[in-house]
Amino acid sequence: MLPRTQCGDFRVMHIGQTVRLNGWVQTNRDHGGVTFLDVRDRSGLVQIVVHPDTPEIHKLAHAMRQQDVIEVVGEVIARSDATVNGSIPTGEIEVKASDIVVLNSSETPPFLVEDDCDTSEQIRLEYRYLDLRRPKMQKFMELRHRVTHAARNYLDSQKFLEIETPILNKSTPEGARDYLVPSRVYPGSFYALPQSPQIFKQLLMVAGMDRYYQIARCFRDEDLRADRQPEFTQVDLELSFVDQEDVMAVAEGLLRAMFDAGVGIRLPEEFPRITYNDAMARYGLDRPDVRFGLEHVDVTELMKKVEFKVFREPADNGGLIKVMRVPNGGEQLSRKQIDDYTKFVSIYGARGLAWIKVNDLSDLPGGLQSPIVKFLPEDVLSELLHACGAANGDILFFGAGDTKIVNDALGHLRVKLGHDLNLIAENDHRFVWVVDFPMFAWNEDEKRPEALHHPFTAPREDELHKLESDPLNICSQAYDLVWNGTEIGGGSIRIHSPEVQSRVFKTLGISDEEANEKFGFLVKALKYGAPPHGGLAFGLDRVLALMAGVDSIRDVIAFPKTQKAADPMSEAPGEVSEEQLKELGLRKRRILQES
Structure with missing residues (x-):
């Protein structure tokens, strides 16, 4: 028996060879009595031609249905210049069938088995x-x-x-x-x-x-x-x-x-690093997309100078006020789009989205357009515009309130604007390591610290002394890798000292008994030369x-x-x-x- 050749492997160098192939019928076409079958397997697709001068084979081919499984024996021949199909690798040849065997017939599929199927x-x-x-x-x-x-x-x-x-x-x-x-x-x-x-x-x-x-x-x-x-x-x-x-x-x-x-x-030989705190300050998210700008500027201290309640209250009470400059955004974004962005940030808990359009920097406050300009003194406006590097035609978006909500809302708004304003170049692949994550986060429900990654992550050695006294301000030896704004992996240096592991468990509120019940075999192993x-x-x-x-x-x-x-x-x-x-x-x- 002839060895099988995969459908997608046929080329002009095979012309004149007798071959055997197996696959699924993709299409069946009758052109003036000559039947053409497109047969596909994993390697690709090849055209089979069946002439009426082989009546039994022609009758069989004519009756083929999509997704029937067949075996074909035939001669590889060149297509005429007029019928060459440059869109497929096998487009210069076809196989003239001398024998076809139906290995298994198929019922009508519930959808077209092709790339452009629109089924659910x-x-x-x-x-x-x-x-x-x-x-x-x-x-x-x-x-x-x-x-x-x-x-x-x-x-x-x-x-x-x-x-x-x-x-x-x-x-x-x-x-x-x-x-x-x-x-x-x-x-x-x-x-x-x-x-x-x-x-x-x-x-x-x-x-x-x-x-x-x-x-x-x-x-x-x-x-x-x-x-x-x-x-x-x-x-x-x-x-x-x-x-x-x-x-x-x-x-x-x-x-x-x-x-x-x-x-x-x-990919580059080395990926850049950014600390968790820097990522949150500049981008609002711990998985920053660094393919475009729109970085945030913290103006919390500046807003302690104003009477405007929306800004002053979070500034005085441990909250956060950030501004994000969108270059030329004042000229590109309509009022309806701004209203849509206001609805968007509400998904993340923001109560609103303050904004200022910069029309003329030489005229303060007259060259600024916004419902909030009247609440901000001219010296504050001047400092604000300088701090974020504003230029004519820009728009400034503000987040004010709880730190997490501000970062979430403005961080996700930044990503949306990056896509909406086409600020991201095609085929631009940016990787960045985020390092120095906090060791713990506060669990408000249980009123205790919890591990931000997992309880086996090692603290930074230079901060180990704060484990009991100031756990929420300890950095861990954890690292996440972010690709174009998506975290694709992460890890950490682990705790190898049983004493340090025990201290971390206690900080997490895990008793010796509970630690032994859940992780006893690991804790025991750490005592034997980890x-x-x-x-x-x-x-x-x-x-x-x-x-x-x-x-x-x-x-x-x-x-x-x-x-x-x-x-x-x-x-x-x-x-x-x-x-x-x-x-x-x-x-x-x-x-x-x-x-």
């Missing part, structure tokens, strides 16, 4: 095996393969060991909810699916493995969000005897390899979605769940039998739904 995502997910036949989706899966392959090759070259960590773990609820798995052997006990391999990769460092990596499956039972998945994939790594810069250097090399293999983009270590994880699905230029990570996952954490194809999650529940020592309880 729900239907696409229900028939995911058909959706994945579309060339675009197959390219996404090939991208995923290339990127993960490059990641493995790079990490292998850096002497990492690929080690699998357990899927069935003990529940340690410190963040999102765990997915629980009941144990049949230990009735009443449960395993938990891993939210990350965090504790086990630290144990591998204690075990002397030195450099670990894993393409790790992780599970989080999170509240429903637009683009999150209950199961997802991380490129996960951990290293011993390193500091923060060592880990970031390895991560940068890893990303360079992934981007080169995935999309052919050459090396200094740190690591990082990239969200592979998110990185791939950004590489592919798609809005949803579902497009780069072979079998994703919906936004409601369900699978329309397999109908998971599903009911289980009473017998299965009985074996597990479980029984159903009716949950009353509020009407």
Whole structure:
């Protein structure tokens, strides 16, 4: 039997050869008695021509339907100059069929299996095996393969060991909810699916493995969000005897390899760093998009000079007042657009959006247009305009109030304006490390500090003395990598001292008993010569979605769940039998739904 040749591999050098190919019928066309079939497999598409001088084959070809699976034997011939198709790689040739076998016939698909299908995502997910036949989706899966392959090759070259960590773990609820798995052997006990391999990769460092990596499956039972998945994939790594810069250097090399293999983009040799405080001050968000300006200026102290209540009250009471200058915005933005932006910031808790249009800097206050100008003295206006570098034609937007609300509102407004005003160049890829995150945040509900990342993150050594006395003003050795305003990964130097880990637990309000119950095996391991270590994880699905230029990570996952954490194809999650529940020592309880 002839060896199979993939459909997309045929070129002019194959002319005159007899070949065998397999694939799915994409289209069937009759041109004056001659039948043309477009046949596709993963490699691409090739045209098959069937002439009436082979009646049986011609009759069979004429009856073909879309997505029938066939085998074709025939001769590769050149297309005439008039029929060359320059839009496909095989467009200079076609295969003149001498034999066709139907391997399997197909029912009429619920949607056209082609890139330009306009069916709903729900239907696409229900028939995911058909959706994945579309060339675009197959390219996404090939991208995923290339990127993960490059990641493995790079990490292998850096002497990492690929080690699998357990899927069935003990529940340690410190963040999102765990997915629980009941144990049949230990009735009443449960395993938990891993939210990350965090504790086990630290144990591998204690075990002397030195450099670990894993393409790790992780599970989080999170509240429903637009683009999150209950199961997802991380490129996960951990290293011993390193500091923060060592880990970031390895991560940068890893990303360079992934981007080169995935999309052919050459990344810079070193990514810039910005502190968390600087990011919040300049951009309002801890994942800044640094492709454009519109940086914020803090004018809180200046506004202590005014009587205008909207500004004066937060200035005097620990709040924040920021201004963002939009160059030429006064000339570009209509009053309706400004009103729309006012509605937009309300999503983030802002009560309004003050603004000033700068028409003529030489005429104060007459050259300024705004409802609030009359409340601001001329000397304050002059200082304000100088502080933000205002020019004629600009518009200034203000945020005033609670610090978090101001940063959220003005930070997201900055991103929206960057897109709305076309301030972002195409194919501009900017990476930035955000470092020196706070170690703790205040949990208002529980009236205690909580770990901003996780409780195993090490504090900065020069601030360790403040752990008990001033925990909210300690910086951690944590770092996040941001790509064009999206956090794609992060990590930290870990605590390797059992004494420091115990102090951090106490600061978090975790008693010795609770720490032993949740993390006892890690705390015990730290007592047996744990090396200094740190690591990082990239969200592979998110990185791939950004590489592919798609809005949803579902497009780069072979079998994703919906936004409601369900699978329309397999109908998971599903009911289980009473017998299965009985074996597990479980029984159903009716949950009353509020009407």
